Amino acid sequence: MEFLQDSIPMVSLAAAAAALYARASSSLLRPGFPRLVALLPLFPFLVAAPLAFTSSAIIRATIAFFLAWLCAFKLALLAAGRGPLDPALPVLTFLFTALLPVKLRQRRGGAGAGAAASTKASKPDLSLVSCAVKAAVIAVILRLYQFNNQLHLYVRLAVYGVLIYCFLDLFFPCIALAVGALGMETEPQFDRPYLASSLRDFWGRIDTTKSFAGPWNTR
Known part of the structure; x- marks a missing residue:
């Protein structure tokens, strides 16, 4: 974890790689125990990543909120086939939904007011x-x-x-x-x-x- 030490770009890249792995593995496995087993290695990383920031408590708390809390629960719901994440989502949409505290608005047909x-x-x-x-x-x-x-x-x-x-x-x-x-x-x-x-x-x-x-x- 030393290469992640106090480096927002490196932690961001590692988190993006973890999210891409989650998307790829989830697309190959059905929701349930097999998918959960495939996603389990990501949870220790999500919990440990904020600890890489030793110089700023604010950055550490923010990253912990993004990864150790939100992303971890989203992946847990993904393992059960629920929640906002879906392996069928486009790559960018999946990354933003997994790593950021946002929910993307579903586009529906129809026009007008x-x-x-x-x-x-x-x-x-x-x-x-x-x-x-x-x-x-x-x-x-x-x-x-x-x-x-x-x-x-x-x-x-x-x-x-x-x-x-x-x-x-x-x-x-x-x-x-x-x-x-x-x-x-x-x-x-x-x-x-x-x-x-x-x-x-x-x-x-x-x-x-x-x-x-x-x-x-x-x-």
Whole structure:
């Protein structure tokens, strides 16, 4: 694993190779125990890959979220013949779905207002003012972390929550734009979760069952 040490390009290439192996092996094996056995060697890599980043806790946590959590569960669902992954998907579609926290929108036939509204709804909101505000908030919080030991526990937790939200609300639309540049559409991850009136409403607005394809999502 030394060749992966603190190298985002090398880890990305290794993860892509693992996803391509998963696609190839799954196309040859039926869902169930044989496919699970073929995919098992990938799980130790997905868990260990984030540990290659020793210089940055943020990068390590982000890679762990992508690979050790999301990708691992997606492959587990693939072994059972469920979830967002399918060996019949095109290579790029399979890679993006496996390695990134997105769910690609299924294109359906038909035109008109419904199709136009669907396309409009799938476009990420990346206004310059919103991005500038979130980037400024992140910069202030990172500066504030220098005085982490002097802050009350509840203040630290609140600040951490704001940091995670701003980071994800910037990061996910950027991913959606990159995917959209390749002609694919993604379903939105966020719907103003800060307006949630209950914990159930909060998770519904974040829409993890559709976008993240965690262990609770079967299709």
